[in-house]
Amino acid sequence: MASKIQPVKGTREFYPEQMALRNFIYEKVRAASQKFGYQEWDAPFIEPIDLYAAKSGEELVKKQSFTFTDRGGDFVTLRPELTPSLARMIAAKQGELTYPLRWWSFGPFWRYEQPQKGRSREFFQWNIDMLGVNSPEADAELIAVAATFLRSVGLTPERAAIYVNNRRLMDSEFDTLGIVAEKRLDVSNLVDRRTKMDSAKWDAYALELGxxxxxxxxxKNILGNFDLWKNSDELVRLFATLEALGVRDYVKFDPNIMRGLLYYTGTVFEAFETSGSLKRAIMGGGRYDNLLADVGGQPLSGVGFAMGDVVAGIILQEAGLLPEFVPTPAAVLVTVFDESMWLKSFELAAQLRDAGVNAMVFPEPAKLQKQFKFADKMKIKLALTVGPDEAANAQVAIKNLMTGEQITVKREAVVSEIQKIVG
RNA sequence: GUGCCUGUAGCUCAAUGGCAGAGCGCUACACUGUGGCUGUAGAUGUUGAGGGUUCGAAACCCUUCAGGCACCCCA
Structure with missing residues (x-):
């Protein structure tokens, strides 16, 4: 305990219990992705800073990235997002890839931000994209993947909702109001802030923007009109497809969803938990038509979304949707009766492992009481003991720690007895 | 990067300027061939760190670190 060096601010340490949560999310992400036929991929964790400088604002590169100069003098950064890497990798092999391309990824990202609940400086993010098809039906598929994930972790439509809007629809509504194209960005920011400001201040701010x-x-009429989607052919087709895909109950139209990202051009969506303490988006995404052209590739339209593990983890925890933590993968603890029986215990454990049973041997001939206590704390289901009596008769004592029952069986019957109990 | 709140035993928290405590957990024993339940006993500690005020600081002041909340941002 002499060392007091703390972990880097905003990072998380994954003790086995937190690691189990991360793996739980990863497994559900993988299952949802693969259910729709998406391929897993990944990009470098360190990238040249120019990759982001080209497309992203100064805010990102100068203030919110972990950047450094490597020993060769190059400016590099820990990746703050995946999309530019995706665009580069596709552009590099654009002619030889098979479209539509369906890719997903789950990996670490870094952003130098002020840590608070639901936001850390090092986090894992699920990214999933379809490229090469520009249709509302493709948009619907991505939303269906998101809904499939929500359903698979036990978040029902009553608990989580995906809110959808469309940039083109909003732009045309803005046009109708005579809001010029140059003001759209300001107006988007204005809409984003509406829930955070009181209405009088928001009105004043709007007038201030011109x-x-x-x-x-x-x-205000537009933002209060939840039937506005009926004016958009794209959204009408989108909702019809969501119906067919069986996820319509998760999705709601909301004209207030704008998303900060500049590169979205059509459908945009965000998922929120409806009742919990966190008012952060679980996931968010949309259609981007110009991304590849922006990095020098041939025009290629895409749609995708991202989900951070931090918010998702907190929501699952608070909703009580996590499976019970299993401290050890061992199904069996082989106790060590005393020093003379020690090697017998190792032999027994080796026999079990050969048969595919995960088995742990207590590391020393301690009092059996202590060994059983250990097994109990580790939530191990079975404790096996070879004492002098069992050894003399080529037997093993099997105690079921869930029921307290103990039986003594012939050594060669051990595996089948264990499988009978553990299943 | 800005403002506010918090930091005490492994955990959750008490003690508001006067001997640092409780519950849970932990260790030992009852129970030297068997966990959970119960009983008894025991140890919890640089009060986040550093400095200052004071006869005396966990408490008040300053600095710093970390967490939380609200900004900013959310690629």
């Missing part, structure tokens, strides 16, 4: 009173009233 909207007329008539435009402001019109904007």
């Amino acid at each position: 909207l007329s009173q008539a435009q402001l009233d019109g904007l």
Whole structure:
């Protein structure tokens, strides 16, 4: 305990219990991705800073990235997002890939932000994208993947919802109000802030941005109109497809969903937990038409979303949806009766492992009481003992720690007896 | 990067300027061939760290670190 060096701010240490949560999320992510036929891939964790500088704002590169100069003098950064790497990798092999391309990934990312609940500086993120098809039906598939994940972890439509909007729809509504194209970004930010400001201040802010009173009233009408999607052919087709895919109950139209990202061009969506303490998005994504052209590739449209493990983990924990933590993968503890029986215990454990049973041997001939206590704490189901009596008759004592029953069986029958109990 | 709140035993927390405590957990024994339950006993500690005020600081002041909340941002 002499050393007091702390972990880096905003990082998390994965003790076995947290590791189990991370793996749980990973398994569910993989299952949902593979159910729809997506391939797993990954990109480097360290990238040249220019990869992001080209497309992203100064905020990202200068303030929110872990950047450093390597020993060769190159400026590099721990990846803050995956999409630029995706765009580069596709552009590099654009002609030889098979489209539509369906790729997913789950890996670490770093952002130099102020840590708080649901936001750390080092986190894992699920990214999933389909490229090469530009249709609302493809958008619907990605939303269905997201819904499939939510369902698979036990988040019902009452508990989690995916809110959908469409940039093109909003742009055309803005046009109708006479809001010029140059103001769209400001108006998007305005919409994003609506839930965070009180309405009088929000109105004042809108007028400050140069909207007329008539435009402001019109904007409020749009943002309150939850049937607006019926004006969009894309969204009508999207919702029809979601119906067919069996996930319509998870999805709601919401004209207030804008998303900060500049590169979204069509459908955008965000998932939220509806009742919990966290008001952060579980996942978010949308359609991007220009991404590849922006990095020098041939035009290629894509749709995708990302989900961070931090928010997802907190929500699952608070909702009580995590499976019970299993401290050890060992199904069996082989006790060590005393020093003279020690090697017998090792022989027995080796026999069990050969038969495919995960088995742990207590590391020393301690009092049996202590060994059983250990087995209990590790939630091991069975304790096996070879004492002098059992050894003399080529037998093994099997105690079922869940029921307290103990039986003594012939050595050659041990594996089948264990399998009978453990299943 | 900004503002506010918090930091005490392994964990959850008490002690508001006067001897650092409780519950849970932990260790030992009852129980030297068997866990959970019960009983008895025991140890919990640089009060996040560093400095200052004071006869005396866990408490008040300053600095710093970490966490939380709200900004910023959310690629």
